[in-house]
Amino acid sequence: MSNRTDDARKRAQTARQILTVAQMRAAEQGLMDAGHDVHALMQRAGRGAGEWVRRLAAGRSVTVLCGPGNNGGDGYVIAQYLADHDVPVCVVAARPPQTDAARRARSLFAGEVREAGAALSQEGLPRGGVLVDCLFGSGLSRPLSDDLAALLGDLAAHHAMRVAVDLPSGVDADTGALLNEGLPEWTLTLALGAWKPAHFMMPACVTMGAVRLVDIGVEAMPGAAQVLARPVIAAPAPDAHKYRRGLLGIVAGAMPGATLLSAQAALRGGAGYVRLLTGGEAPSGVPAELVVSRGALPDLLADGRYGALLVGPGLGRDDAARAKLDVALASGLPLVIDADALVLLQPGLAGVNGLATRACVLTPHEGEMQVLEHNFGLSGEGDRPARAVALARASGAHVLLKGPCSVIAAPDGSVTMGSRASSWLSVAGSGDVLAGTVASRLAVTRDAGAAAAQALWLHSRAAERAGSAFTSGELAHAIGGALAEVLA
Template identity: 35%
Template sequence: MAREILTVAQMTAADRAAVADGTPIQVLMERAGEAVANAVRARYGRQPVVIWCGPGDNGGDGYVAARHLKRRGWPVVVEAAYSPTTEAARWAASRWKGEVRPLSSRPAPGHLYIDALFGAGLSRPLEAEVAELARTARAAALRIVAVDTPSGVHGDTGRAFGDVAFHAEMTVTFHRRKLAHVLSEGRGACGEVVVADIGLGPVGAADLFENDPELWLGRFPWPAFDAHKHSRGRLKVVSGEAWTTGAARLAARGGLRLGAGAVTVLSPPGALAVNAAHLEAVMLAPFESDADLAIAAEDADAVIIGPAAGVGEATARNLQALARTGAALIVDADALTSFRHDLEALFACLDRDDVLTPHPGEFERVFPGLLAKSPERITAAREAARRAGAVVLLKGPDTVVAAPDGRASVLLNGTPWLATAGSGDVLAGFIGGLIAQGMESFEAACAGAWIHAACGARHGPGLIAEDLPGLAPSVLTELHAKR
């Protein structure tokens, strides 16, 4: 089952539910602290450790971790920023029999530091000596392991409160990832995230998930034994004019690699020759007007429009014509920008089976001000999906996919090697290829984004967009073995 991503409030509720069901808070704290100690031991060799403990339950986890590390022979010192203020933290502190000293603003080099000052529930900027320590730690590049989240990082946005927060090499959190662990700013502060099971119950109804194969692999459209090309779906891609045809061909090849049985590039007459010179398994068909385009696409299961299609009235009319065919639409790039002055006309073309794939700049054109007004990208993408009545994939290192019904996922396997021209066109093709085969659009967008990132990571440095379709088969082979 795919892992849910929780807000701070949802995690607090899970803790309280466990206590209400009979698990004492001290037991949960003991499990959490031991999990921190185990994660440290698994990653690092034995060495001097300083644990910074705050006043609340996060600090309590730190005292427990100190005890477990010391029991294993690690040299451990606790530096207490404050006296414990919660019953559980006082209990944990009373069981720690090692050294406790005041928080030092001059940390010694060569030590490993565990940040158990404040967890994800912090609601104000770091102050006084803690803020000064955070600045010193950043300047000295200290090796830090954070408990729950690095102190000073907002658990629901991943952003720093005020002007400073701790940054960690590794963060140990409990039960499920929080938003700070998956959004790009928080991921930069958290480092490697280890999720420890401390025995909390099921999350219950949830609508935000890690974008992982467990979320969608059970509905992946593998071909049946008696499959033929027409049963595997018909994908069509709208080409731009002769000098801007490459993006459509990238999308078409991406769709073909993801399994669409019959893929066709729909081309303006002036671009037929250049497209024909570059296409092999992908078919080619002409159109001169939006009416012609609708006829050419009338048997399509999915149509991609936007990659280098040209910004303007002609592309807008083409999208409106395609909307009347009943095919699922993957709307990207120029097709989005073509409606920047008439957003209602765009939304009128869409339904829940369609997918919009904007990068942040295109998102701003179609949903002006929404990113800036939202606390984080997930909220913005969800509101965009609600307004559009379609699936929205907001690109980025933490790509968010949101459906009109409120479901959302966040990509965790993103890679910077995908930051290259044409990469997004292949992504549109991956998604279109899956939808053409009958995969539900939200899940297809999630799967396409994950496979796209896996391909990028597999290639690594030197990646160009043309490489991506050819990397898909090895990723698909591994997924097929896990089905």
């Protein structure tokens, strides 16, 4: 039983890895070194993808567009699989096969193949229920030629549903860039062997429709990024009390609305006790569940039971805000730094060098990320995962770079990428809710990576539960329902 459990756990972890083009080639080479030839891998990939296409087609006719490389070879295997299952299928060969494996796959396809060119134009483009794009896979790094781009666009326009195999043609696998203008949008994208960065990066990911993984047996690759996983969160222990569950302090600032939004989320994110730390009177609208502690911040933090501290939402950027950030940095507590505090954060501040010695999460959006890169002397070059890693290494903190496709980077260079979140999260206050959720989970776990990952999943799921046109307050209230879904 334990061996089966270990194998299942290993496969689940492998199924979450995100491989660059170079890593995927190395993974495929590893399979071949272990005795699997290219033909066998192509058969495995094509049949796996073919089953997805068969289900989607549901008896409708299918057109498979095949390119010259091994992605085209996958297309011939898909076509034969469909024919074997009595699905009407036609192959359009955009170019003759140029690899041994692709030539062999074409030789094994017994059905109709139409060669692209003048003859195809004269007899008319195939029309059908489903188009399968096997023109180019993940190795493409330059735009499609004009004739291939036109052929792809024309075929897409003549089919009700469209499936991209591995990646849509015209997409850079490592960056998510669209290499051509006016590329089609897809109903379904089938990643072969492993996820690629483009499946989780703008702008490409919004064109892909639903995304699914076809397993071909690749092993785990060292240093691979990971897809954000649905967390499993333990309920409080039978003998738990409010302090043991996690005491969270939230530093109040000049703009109480943002602070209170963070607190609303934190109250529902699992922490047992949330305190608003203020030097003056409590702001209006404080919920009864939120304890307000008044006094000088250093004195308030003298309570040794804090599990985490949140500083930044509504903090302001004046001298008083800087002083509060200094105290938070000097506290040595597990820390979430958000919003205004991110803009104020600089390497020269006392306590910044100590971020690596505690659990700490920075939660910038793109604008705040650019300020942090300037303050920490970073170039800001590269894609979002690379930039997040650079900041994590420079600061010693985990970085949750927010956006439509959020990224979590650790100081050791490991990366977790979130799936595209609901566009309804583009509402004022959404980031404050995320910060409060991260801080709540940090107070419970004392683990920066776990807190960031759990909170990012809960935040995205809360948006799904909240529906459309929700307010940030409604989003904060939905955190509790999202948490209930993942309790062990």
